Amino acid sequence: MLRLDPAAQRAVQQRLGLPEADAFLARLEQLSFDIVGPLEQVYGGVVDVTGFVTELVLDALEAAAARPAALRLLDRRREINPAWFQRSRMVGYVCYADRFAGSLQGVRRHLDYLAELGVTYLHLMPLLRPRDGENDGGYAVQDYEAVDPRIGTMADLETLAADLHERDIALCIDLVLNHTAREHEWARKALAGESAYRDMYLIYPDRTEPDAYERTLPEVFPDMAPGSFTEVPGLGWVWTTFHEFQWDLDYANPAVFRGMLGTMFALANRGADVLRLDAAPFLWKRMGTNCQNQPEAHLLVQAFRALTRLAMPGLVLKAEAIVSPEMLVQYLGGHDRYRPECDLAYDNQLMVMLWSSLATRDVRLAEHALSRRRPAPAPTAWVSYLRCHDDIGWAVSDADAASVWLDGFAHRKFLNDFYAGHFPGSFARGALFQEDLASGDARISGSAASLCGIESALAAGDDEELTLAIRRLESMYAVVFSFGGIPLIYMGDELAMRNDPRWHQDPAHADDNRWMHRPPMDWALAAQRSEPDSLEGRAFAAMRGLIRARRELLALRSGGATEILPTESRSLLAYRRVHPRSAPFLSLTNFSDITQSVDAGVVTRAGLRQPRQVRSTTGDLLIGAARMELPAWGFAWLTGT
Numbered sequence: 001m002l003r004l005d006p007a008a009q010r011a012v013q014q015r016l017g018l019p020e021a022d023a024f025l026a027r028l029e030q031l032s033f034d035i036v037g038p039l040e041q042v043y044g045g046v047v048d049v050t051g052f053v054t055e056l057v058l059d060a061l062e063a064a065a066a067r068p069a070a071l072r073l074l075d076r077r078r079e080i081n082p083a084w085f086q087r088s089r090m091v092g093y094v095c096y097a098d099r100f101a102g103s104l105q106g107v108r109r110h111l112d113y114l115a116e117l118g119v120t121y122l123h124l125m126p127l128l129r130p131r132d133g134e135n136d137g138g139y140a141v142q143d144y145e146a147v148d149p150r151i152g153t154m155a156d157l158e159t160l161a162a163d164l165h166e167r168d169i170a171l172c173i174d175l176v177l178n179h180t181a182r183e184h185e186w187a188r189k190a191l192a193g194e195s196a197y198r199d200m201y202l203i204y205p206d207r208t209e210p211d212a213y214e215r216t217l218p219e220v221f222p223d224m225a226p227g228s229f230t231e232v233p234g235l236g237w238v239w240t241t242f243h244e245f246q247w248d249l250d251y252a253n254p255a256v257f258r259g260m261l262g263t264m265f266a267l268a269n270r271g272a273d274v275l276r277l278d279a280a281p282f283l284w285k286r287m288g289t290n291c292q293n294q295p296e297a298h299l300l301v302q303a304f305r306a307l308t309r310l311a312m313p314g315l316v317l318k319a320e321a322i323v324s325p326e327m328l329v330q331y332l333g334g335h336d337r338y339r340p341e342c343d344l345a346y347d348n349q350l351m352v353m354l355w356s357s358l359a360t361r362d363v364r365l366a367e368h369a370l371s372r373r374r375p376a377p378a379p380t381a382w383v384s385y386l387r388c389h390d391d392i393g394w395a396v397s398d399a400d401a402a403s404v405w406l407d408g409f410a411h412r413k414f415l416n417d418f419y420a421g422h423f424p425g426s427f428a429r430g431a432l433f434q435e436d437l438a439s440g441d442a443r444i445s446g447s448a449a450s451l452c453g454i455e456s457a458l459a460a461g462d463d464e465e466l467t468l469a470i471r472r473l474e475s476m477y478a479v480v481f482s483f484g485g486i487p488l489i490y491m492g493d494e495l496a497m498r499n500d501p502r503w504h505q506d507p508a509h510a511d512d513n514r515w516m517h518r519p520p521m522d523w524a525l526a527a528q529r530s531e532p533d534s535l536e537g538r539a540f541a542a543m544r545g546l547i548r549a550r551r552e553l554l555a556l557r558s559g560g561a562t563e564i565l566p567t568e569s570r571s572l573l574a575y576r577r578v579h580p581r582s583a584p585f586l587s588l589t590n591f592s593d594i595t596q597s598v599d600a601g602v603v604t605r606a607g608l609r610q611p612r613q614v615r616s617t618t619g620d621l622l623i624g625a626a627r628m629e630l631p632a633w634g635f636a637w638l639t640g641t
């Protein structure tokens, strides 16, 4: 147990004033186990842990003292309602500030658009000052204390956060904590020969250790950035998991942990409510492993969480861990016992299962995989999404595939062929990303609308096919909105924006086809949203409808449970959602080109009394008959008493 001596307690009181100091000390007492435990395990052999922890607690105290009054009020409200982010009104929107609106000030001018849609959580993609030239979409940060000058200043970020808070919208920003740009001050000092800064990175004199590590290291970008080490003249071989200009930090060095914690404090005090911890699985390296998901990576995140809670209890951490299904829930603290870790994590598995079901017209793999996984711990939430700025990697385990008589490798190959548009009859217009000819692996780029068939239907001028493609997009989002996580809308999906045909024209992007699904916002297209018959109008109305309906459905709050209800149809996904304080909810989705019917007994199985339909593709009432019918690619949401 961590206890401050009376003198230190008095110092806290002087720094914060009585009520705040009392709250800080109460939090310290409550969190001390979660602060000391992980740090002892990670740094016990390296530093005097008591001394190190004291330093970090004093850093937290300074951050708490510097916290603006408005943010302290938010903290207080969130301590009263720690489930604030689990509410069913939470709906996220994800965009690059410059691509959405030119700049941070531009974003402020478009808040009415987000409000019209019903957004309550805005994730702005990397916005800190990146290196010049190629910067991996902002994931190569040169200065964590400055905003990218092309989009604004820290003052703009603060003003934007305040505007968002006034509208009850939470702000999420990226924190790239696994690596810095090689132009970052630490890296420059390392290059200048300062050994303290050299120790911030993983640098080897020759190829001996890199070769030994690479025997078990997978490559993240085999095509555009092969290998995991880069030779830097005057330094040696630097660990670079991603691009050669992104230098991995050495978290075995406590100074790295302390430095990054300071960055978290600073960004939270500018008004960020959620920090997206980029590439969290990569934080710890161990010889003989794939250097992902190591126990220490989890301990580090647990310590980050406890220390940020201490300073600013309203801050939420979100794990970006796109890893195999069984590893995923650990980032939410789902270990043998619950150990608070991230409050939010991307539900990569749901996303992959949706695209897999869409291509195969068969939901049995999804039913199997989603029903056998461990649920998110009650105080946490998944973020559910259909598309993001990255590629889609087919995280389908061989074991899951085998249990529905599929060969894992062949299935992943089929999905790549289908979404790249190579498979005969495929409606999708995506592209392969990082095809690895040696292993046969690849991932998929492409916007949701293009992958759902909207681009090909428009090109063919086929209205019927267009209607089906819009339904696919709506139904996939309907699952994202009702599976129990916080749904995220990726910018442009609400307008069914297709792949950007000009993506490769920027030389800094030409090697990276993920830019095809990172188009600039087309505000002229957005203006079409009020035309009910236009494509944009149809997509926008569908998305708004989902948001409005979700808000009223308390069963969709995170913290409840989702249960798959297998049906006699292999193309129909049924699940119910329950929360101790509300009526159950039932979702039915047809993943096929033909009408599917289901025995109405599914309503009783879902526990719905006096069932009523709250939202569906066609608006038809399903209830009453012995069998309920869903049109091709349609969905229905039902609730009861």
Ligand code: OTU
Pocket: 136, 137, 139, 176, 220, 242, 278, 279, 280, 281, 320, 321, 322, 323, 389, 390, 391
């Ligand atoms: C993340 O993605 C970002 O989302 C990417 O846009 C960046 O390029 C990358 O980090 C480097 O900063 O491997 O294929 O398990 O999957 O961190 C993308 C997490 C990635 C990784 C993820 C990474």
